[in-house]
Amino acid sequence: xxxxxxxxxxxxxAVLCAVxxxxxxxxxxxxxxxxxxxxxxxxxxxxxxxxxxxxxxVEITPSPLRINVITHAGTPAGDIxxxxxxxxxxxxxxxxxxxxxxxxxxxxTPGSYDADLTVDVVGPWELxxxxxxxxxxxxxxxxxxxxxxxxxxxxxxxxxAGVFLLLAIAAAVLSRRAWLPVVPAAGVVAGIAxxxxxxxxxxxxxxxxxxxxxxxxxxxxxxxxxAGGALVSQDHSRPPVNLALRATPIPTGADLxxxxxxxxxxxxxDDLLVHDSALVHLVVVTPSGGLRHLHPVRTGPGAYxxxxxxxxxxxxxxxxxxxxxxxxxxLVRSATGFDLGTGTTAPAVVPGDGQRRIGDTDVVVRTExxxxxxxxxxxVRFGTENDLQPWLGMLxxxxxxxPLPEGREIGRAAQEAPVWGHVHHMIPVSPGATGGQPDETVxxxxxxxxxTHHFGLPGRYLVWVQAERDYSVxxxxxELTVTDTEEDR
Amino acid sequence: xxxxxxxxxxxxxxLVLALVGVVCVAVAxxxxxxxxxxxxxxxxxLRANGTHHAVSLTVATARVGTTAIDMTFTGTDGLxxxxxxxxxxxxxxxxxxxxxxxxxVPTGPPGSYRAAAVELPMSGQYEITVRTxxxxxxxxxxxxxxxxx
Numbered sequence: 001x002x003x004x005x006x007x008x009x010x011x012x013x014a015v016l017c018a019v020x021x022x023x024x025x026x027x028x029x030x031x032x033x034x035x036x037x038x039x040x041x042x043x044x045x046x047x048x049x050x051x052x053x054x055x056x057x058v059e060i061t062p063s064p065l066r067i068n069v070i071t072h073a074g075t076p077a078g079d080i081x082x083x084x085x086x087x088x089x090x091x092x093x094x095x096x097x098x099x100x101x102x103x104x105x106x107x108x109t110p111g112s113y114d115a116d117l118t119v120d121v122v123g124p125w126e127l128x129x130x131x132x133x134x135x136x137x138x139x140x141x142x143x144x145x146x147x148x149x150x151x152x153x154x155x156x157x158x159x160x161a162g163v164f165l166l167l168a169i170a171a172a173v174l175s176r177r178a179w180l181p182v183v184p185a186a187g188v189v190a191g192i193a194x195x196x197x198x199x200x201x202x203x204x205x206x207x208x209x210x211x212x213x214x215x216x217x218x219x220x221x222x223x224x225x226x227a228g229g230a231l232v233s234q235d236h237s238r239p240p241v242n243l244a245l246r247a248t249p250i251p252t253g254a255d256l257x258x259x260x261x262x263x264x265x266x267x268x269x270d271d272l273l274v275h276d277s278a279l280v281h282l283v284v285v286t287p288s289g290g291l292r293h294l295h296p297v298r299t300g301p302g303a304y305x306x307x308x309x310x311x312x313x314x315x316x317x318x319x320x321x322x323x324x325x326x327x328x329x330x331l332v333r334s335a336t337g338f339d340l341g342t343g344t345t346a347p348a349v350v351p352g353d354g355q356r357r358i359g360d361t362d363v364v365v366r367t368e369x370x371x372x373x374x375x376x377x378x379x380v381r382f383g384t385e386n387d388l389q390p391w392l393g394m395l396x397x398x399x400x401x402x403p404l405p406e407g408r409e410i411g412r413a414a415q416e417a418p419v420w421g422h423v424h425h426m427i428p429v430s431p432g433a434t435g436g437q438p439d440e441t442v443x444x445x446x447x448x449x450x451x452t453h454h455f456g457l458p459g460r461y462l463v464w465v466q467a468e469r470d471y472s473v474x475x476x477x478x479e480l481t482v483t484d485t486e487e488d489r
Numbered sequence: 490x491x492x493x494x495x496x497x498x499x500x501x502x503x504l505v506l507a508l509v510g511v512v513c514v515a516v517a518x519x520x521x522x523x524x525x526x527x528x529x530x531x532x533x534x535l536r537a538n539g540t541h542h543a544v545s546l547t548v549a550t551a552r553v554g555t556t557a558i559d560m561t562f563t564g565t566d567g568l569x570x571x572x573x574x575x576x577x578x579x580x581x582x583x584x585x586x587x588x589x590x591x592x593x594v595p596t597g598p599p600g601s602y603r604a605a606a607v608e609l610p611m612s613g614q615y616e617i618t619v620r621t622x623x624x625x626x627x628x629x630x631x632x633x634x635x636x637x638x
Contacts, residue, residue, distance in 0.1 A: 089537040089632050096538055153519055179504075186508045190515035197516050215614055216582075216633035218535075239585040264585030267578070267618065270631070301629050326583060 039436040040140050041277040043295040043392055045306050047134040048252075049075045049106075050295075050473070052277070054439055055127060055140050062120035065142075067127070068112045069104060070440050073472040077108040081130040082115055087139070088123030090219035097121035110471035112441050123219035124212065129297070134305070136297025138279070141212045144223045150205050154198025161191025209236060213273065214326055236326035238271070239263040243320050247338035253311060254340060258282070258296055258304040260322065268302025271325035277392040280304055281321040281422070283399055287314030287345035289410035291399060291464040291475055313341030317401075317414035321422060331422070337415045347410045350462060350479040358474045365465075365478050371485030375452045380465045380476055388446030390438050391468035396425035396449035399466070403459025403482070410462070419461075423451040440468060458484035539628030542570055544619055551636050555606050558591070560619065562600040569600035572621035572628075579607060580616045612638040 040055040054068040067082055082104055086097030097120055104115040119125060122144040129136045164187030172181040208225040211217035214236040220227060240263045247254040258280070262269045272279045284292040296306035310316065318334040355364050364381040378398060382388055388395060400421035404413045414420075427438065427445065438444075449467055465476040534547045542562045549557040558577070564570035577591040591604045609615065617632040 087537075089535050089630075091533050091535050094536075096536075096543075157519065182504060182508070186511045189508060190512045193512045193516050194519045197520065201520075216616065216631065218633050221633075236583060238582050262582075262585075265578070265580055265582075265587040267580070267587075268629075270629075271582070 040138075040274060041393060041437065041439060042138055042274045043278045044129060044136050044138070044297050045294045046080075046129055046136050046297050047131055047307060048309075049131065051075070051129075052440055053127070053129065053138060054112075055138070057436075058119055058142050059145070061122055061142060061144075062118060064116045065119045067104075067115045067117060068439065069106065069115070070112045071106055071110045071471070072468075073110050073470065075106065075108075075110060077106055078131065080104050080106060081128075081132075082117060083128040083130070084117040084119055085126045085128060086119075086121055086123065087126050088121075088217065088219040088222070090123065094219050095121055097123070097125075112439070121219065123222045124217045134297065135299060137299065138274075139212075139298075141217055141222060146223075146225060148202060148205070149226055150198045150201045152198075154195045154202065157191050157194030157196075157198055159191075161188050161195060164188040164191055209234075212325070216271070216325065237328050238324045238326040240330055241269045241322060241324065241332060243332040243334050245318060245334050245336060245338055247308075247316075247340075249340055250307070252307065252309055254308045254316070254338060256282075256296070256306050256308050256318075256338070258306070258320065260302045260304065260320075268300075269324060270301035272298075273323045273325055275323035275329055276321075276394070276424075279322070281392075282306060283319050283321070283420070283422075284308055284310070285317040285401060285411055285414040285462075286310050287312045287316065287409050287411040288348040289350060289462055289477065290348070291466075291477065293397070293399065293464075293466060293473075293475075310340065312345040312411075313343035314345045314409050315339050315411040315415060317411050317417075319420050331420060333420065337411065344409050348477075350477045352479050352481075356476070358476055359472055361469055361474055363474070363476050365476065367478070367480060370455075370480060371483050372455055372458050373485035375454050376480070376482065377450060377452045378463060378465065378478065378480075380449050380451075380467075380478075382447045382449065382467050382469055382474060384447055386446055387443045387469060388449075389440045389443045389468040389471070390427050390445065391440065391466065391473060393427065393437055394424045395427050395445050396451065396465060396467040398423040398425075398451040398453070399464045400453055400455075400461060401463075402455075402461030402480075403457050404462060406460065414462075418457060419455070421453055423453050425449045425451060440471070443469075455480075455482040458482050535632050535634075537630045537632065539621065539630050541565065541623055541625055541628050542572060542621055544630055544632075546617065546619070546632050548617075548634060551609075551634060553609055553612055553636060553638055555608055558604040558607050558617070559596075560593070560602045560604075561598075562602075562621070569598065571595075571600050572623055574620075574622040575602060576620045577604065578618045578620075579609075580618065581611070581613060582616050583614065584611075586610075609636050612636050 039057050042053050044051045044053055050072050052070040056066040058065055083101035085099045100117045102115050104113055106113050119142045122142050125140055125142055127138040164184045167184035168181050209215040211221040242261045242263055244259040246257040260269045278295040280296050282294045282296055294306045296304035299305050315337055317337045320332045323329045353365050353367055361383050366379045368377045370376055401414045401417050402419055461480045463478050467474055534545050536545045545561045547559045562570045575593055577593055579588040591607055593602045593604050596603045615634040615636055617634055619630045621628045
């Protein structure tokens with residue numbers, strides 16, 4: 001007698017559901033304001049205003065586009081004209097899109113000021129900020145919901161299985177031929193197999209290049225990133241850039257024009273991504289050893305502009321941190337820097353460890369391991385409460401420059417220093433948090449910030465630790481003397 | 490009892506094998522359809538708006554080899570426009586490879602130009618940059634172009 005084994009159908013279904021659920025988790029968020037519909041946070045030094053502009057994600061078109069402009073302590077009140085302009089290359093009969101503009105009145109109280117624009121097509125856009133004298137153009141992408149092909153395949157497989165199941169039941173009830181129900185039954189099994197395999201592959205199949213992040217965005221590839229058929233991941237990185245400066249002295253410092261060009265073609269490099277909440281992180285070291293961490297506005301293809309607030313005479317060293325489309329952050333040191341006046345400025349006295357007062361905040365600095373053989377940790381406590389705000393997506397930043405020889409103007413020595421570094425203290429991840437990164441209205445972090453850096457060369461370094469509190473960016477200069485501990489080993 | 494499966498019957502095994510075959514063919518076919526999608530070069534006219542001109546650009550064959558590129562310019566009023574100067578560059582941005590500047594010839598109708606023979610030496614993502622100069626200002630429009638093998 002033949003022995004029949006009864007398989008538990010609920011058990012099989014449960015296992016299948018668990019497997020499908022495990023492989024159907026949400027894909028990770030795109031970095032740097034990618035096309036998946038993340039909010040775009042971008043810092044803009046527009047004239048004398050330090051602004052953080054948040055372009056909120058758009059789910060469908062046409063729809064309102066919410067813009068938050070976050071001001072800081074000391075930001076002058078006034079009007080800013082905001083304009084959204086579609087810039088995408090399109091094919092077929094796609095509409096070009098309609099520009100929309102509004103005027104946003106910024107108050108004298110630091111905080112978030114909101115405006116709504118309308119976007120009516122998907123693809124690349126520009127947000128133009130105009131204060132009447134200065135203009136900044138921020139590229140962003142209005143994304144479209146994109147279905148993964150294997151996900152669609154999975155859904156269609158299960159749909160086909162359902163249809164075949166009905167046919168199989170009908171055939172079994174109505175047909176006198178015993179073999180007939182087997183045909184649609186085979187379709188049921190095949191449909192389920194396709195559905196399950198599709199679901200299993202949902203998180204495995206490599207995604208296509210991301211429009212706007214890895215490849216140039218167009219209306220077509222934003223709408224369907226899979227249209228190109230390229231499913232194989234590859235290196236999308238582009239050549240390095242050159243940075244040229246033109247400084248025009250003004251009463252408050254310098255009006256600095258930056259030209260960013262492609263290292264191969266020499267053409268304007270107009271593909272800088274928003275990384276760490278800025279298109280360009282410009283670091284200026286003044287003759288006395290002061291730091292300016294600025295975010296030039298894009299005025300045109302590869303052209304940026306920023307006002308540097310410095311009345312110090314002497315040489316200013318400059319570097320820019322940028323990220324091109326295709327991947328990879330690069331630190332570009334200006335070969336020239338710029339000079340203001342004909343005199344020099346004496347270096348300021350910069351303390352090391354200990355307590356000091358920056359603005360209205362008591363700051364305590366403590367360093368550990370000041371040697372070349374291991375990592376050096378710089379701990380900085382801002383006040384006593386958990387009220388630090390994220391700045392550029394981070395809890396804190398530490399800029400490192402050195403080694404700096406004694407007796408030289410700091411700006412000139414920094415220009416030639418072997419090491420320029422930029423260290424972060426990340427925002428702690430809140431379990432279950434949704435809706436993207438917190439903006440500067442969230443004052444819930446700190447008061448401690450910690451930075452670890454490996455100093456490869458002994459000598460005197462200047463580091464500047466930056467964090468935001470009460471909508472003020474606090475900059476804490478610290479002098480470190482790193483000893484050569486590798487020789488002692 | 491009506492059952493297509495009778496223990497030991499020769500057609501029992503055949504049905505099971507046929508069922509397995511159908512499943513395999515369905516899964517393989519569906520996956521092949523989705524995953525082995527060939528890269529398709531950009532086709533048809535691409536359009537973009539600059540500040541002073543709108544440009545329509547058509548690449549005859551976006552495949553490796555030599556192709557013609559046609560361009561028409563219209564002004565902000567929607568009528569054909571003729572820029573004072575037009576320059577076109579073809580670049581493979583990722584490779585750092587700049588092809589020589591494209592020779593553009595007016596084809597007769599106002600605002601229409603043609604580059605008869607543009608070399609596309611390899612497959613991949615290109616950028617065609619169109620620069621126009623006028624007394625009123627300049628435009629720089631970049632057309633991404635996917636070239637297939």
